[in-house]
Structure formats: C-alpha cells, structure tokens
Amino acid sequence: MHFPTRLRLLGLALFSVLAVTRLSAAGAPGALTWDDVPAILARIVAPTFPDRDFSITDYGAVADNQTDIKPALDAAIAVCHDAGGGRVLVPTGDWFIAGPIHLRSNVNLHLAAGATVNFSTNPSDYLPVVRTRFEGTEVMNLSPLIYAFEQENIAITGSGTFHGRASRDNWWTWSREARPHIQNARQQGEDNVPVEERVYGAESGLRPVFVQPYRCTNVLIEGVTFRDSPMWFLNPVLCTNVTVRNVSTIGHGPNNDGCNPDSSRDVLIEGCLFDTGDDCIAIKSGRDADGRRVGVPSENIIIRNCEMRDGHGGVVIGSEMSGDVRNVFAEDCRMDSPNLERALRIKSNSFRGGVVENVHFRNVEVGEVSDAVFRINLFYWSERGPHLPTVRHVTVENVTSQKSRRAFHFHGLDELPISDVTVRNCTFNGVAEPSLLTGIENLALRNVIINGEPKQN
Incomplete structure (x- = not known):
C-alpha cells in the first residue's frame, strides 16, 4: 500500500506525516502487558501497624485553629516510633500547624x-531545608508540608482534610517570581554541583510540595482529602511499594x-479524585x-478506577522523565471537564x-477534553539538545x-x-478537527471510529 492510499484510508487529514512504514502490534519480546499486572500487584502491599493509638491531644494539642499543634504532633510521632509503631491520631476538630509534619x-x-x-503559609516555618526534588532537580529546599526521608512502613490515612x-x-505568587532561582537550580544540576551545596529557602521562590516521601519503602496514603497545595500534591520520590487509594486532591493553583510518582517503582493509584490546576x-x-545522574526510572505504575476533572492531563x-518511565497501566477511569485538556499525554524534548515504553491505557470513559484525547509531544517547551527522547510500545x-x-x-x-502505537476498539465522538501526526511510525488503528466513520489501517 503506497503512502497516499494510506492517508485516504486513515481519513485523518494528516499534515507533515512521517509515513507509517510497517504495521506491528505494540510491544516487543520481554515487554510487559496486562498479563503481568497481577505479579506487580502482588508486590504492592500496604503496610500494617500495631493496634495502638497516640492521640495528639495527649501531648497538648488544642483544636482551636490557632494553637500550633506541631510540638504535640512531633512528640506523638516520636513516641509512636520509639514504641515500635502504631497510629498517631488527629481527632475531629479544626487544627493549625506552623510547619511541616515529618513522618x-x-x-x-x-x-x-x-x-x-x-x-501555615509562612515560608520560614518550613526551615531548616531538607533534601528534596524540585521539578525533577535535587536541591536542599523548604520542607514539604508532609515529608519523610529514608523511612519505611509509613502511612497517611483517615477521612479528614489537610x-x-x-x-x-x-x-x-511564587510561580511568577521564582524563575531565576529555578534556572539556577537547573544549572547546578547541569554542572553537577553537589546537592548539599544547592541550598534554597524562604526567599528562593521554590515552592514546597504537599506530601513527599523520599527514598521510602512501603508507603500508604489513603482516604484523606488534600486541598490547595503550594505546588504538587502527592510526590513519592525514589520510593518502592506505594499505595495511593481513595484520596482526593483539590486545588487550582x-x-x-495531583499525584506525581517520581523515580518510583511498584505504585498503585486507585479510586482517587483529581480536580487540579x-x-x-x-x-x-x-x-x-x-535526572540522568540519579538514573532511576519510574516503573510498574498501576492506575485504576480514578476520576479526573479539571487539569492539563488525566494520565501524563x-x-x-530523563531517568525513563516504563510499564504504566491505566484502566477503568473517568475523565470529563471542559477544563481537562487531554486524557493520555506523553511529553518530553x-x-x-x-x-517511555510499555504504556497501556484501556477501558476509559472520556466525556469532554479541550484538546486531543491522546497527545504525544516530543517538542515540549522550547529546549533542544542532543538527548533524543524515545516513546515506544503504547x-x-x-x-x-x-x-x-x-x-x-x-x-x-x-x-x-x-x-509502535496501537489504538483499538475506540470511539471518538464530537471531534472538532482532524488529527495531527508527525514523527511516528508503526501506528496501528484497529476498529477505531471518529465521528461515526471507521478509521483502520
């Protein structure tokens, strides 16, 4: 089949298309498929804890939304840890904390x-600085609001709100003011400046994330609601065995x-609501x-039964992603909002x-998105260099x-x-403009319908 005939069959009015030179099923010898998901899930086991409670009220906490509960909370966490573990309880009430929680x-x-x-929204309350990642670059910066470093068997549970x-x-407001500091941090990464010397703080404009377990094992975040984060909400970094279940993240800053697994492996995200900026x-x-220096991929990520409302992308x-991403499985999700831009998105430069390899996306109901349902952009932002990104087996x-x-x-x-991108058994209605495809080979469309018309090659 020659190239013009292929275009007529696809019926997508493609511009500047790189010819689809051959057809093959997405995947390669050794590539993970849905059949491998049970083995991944068998490794993702939520931590359990001794059956004992340490209420923060026993350590002086007062629920008046004015008295700083940090001393009481820190004390309860220390006693619980020293006792071999258990549950630190924050009872019903409105509480105020002037600084971070360190699990x-x-x-x-x-x-x-x-x-x-x-x-607290006072930046100085989040000093001293800790080792963290800011948008993928390691720095010493303000502590995340909830943080853990090199810990194991930790959890944030319940049904209240942070x-x-x-x-x-x-x-x-820092998003406008921080650009020179962010560029400096990235340049330090390029120059391989020791992380301990990349020190930022209350005047740097590098906003902390809400929750960041860093180099942790066996992490559970379940049931709670997080609102109005300074920056990202949930950001496990260099973690193994992470469960995020029935959590809501709501914030349009x-x-x-909502949830950013970063160089982490064996991660389950299920039953969550995301309504984000x-x-x-x-x-x-x-x-x-x-990212290449650290050189740790994110891998074996399972996403299921989540609801995505506002946001730039549903699953992104x-x-x-300089350290690579592989083996991502997303299924049974619902995405719908005029302020949700895309359902599945892959981006680099x-x-x-x-x-990025072995990405699987199935059984997803999309109501409305404002851009493309499925978007891959390897010209993201304005940076260009010698590190060509690879996307394959989707x-x-x-x-x-x-x-x-x-x-x-x-x-x-x-x-x-x-x-090696395969789209099968999909229906796209209410599509306003033709699809655009450039720089792609081995695209297979199988039983795809767009605005009532079958598209197959």
Missing part, C-alpha cells in the same frame, strides 16, 4: 472524620499536579542532567530526553470520548520517531 518509620498518621489540619491554604495571596497524575523520573508521563483500547478538539495529536522527532 518516621512504622507510623500511621490518621486524620479522623471531621478533622481539618490547616498549614489544607495547604495556598492562594494567590501567598504561595502561588499553578503546578497543582495542572496534570492529574504525572509520572516523572528526574530532569535533564540531574513527563515532562521531567531533546534536552530532557528519556525513554496501547490504547476500549476508550470512548464525547467531545474533543482532536482524537490524536502526535508530534515526534524525524530522527527518532514515536514507534
């Missing part, structure tokens, strides 16, 4: 129904991503030279690089959508095209 091994921080913990209280009167779920693995990979199946600008928008590199 320790074998501690389950439990937020009772009707409990709200309101965090309120970051970020707004355009405090944390969110700049960079208010940026990507709902964004899988990452470090940025640029610093990148853009900080030739400065950030990275390999399957999308049993997806329906009711309204979008496009069904697909793939923008790959001619030098290293996106490869």
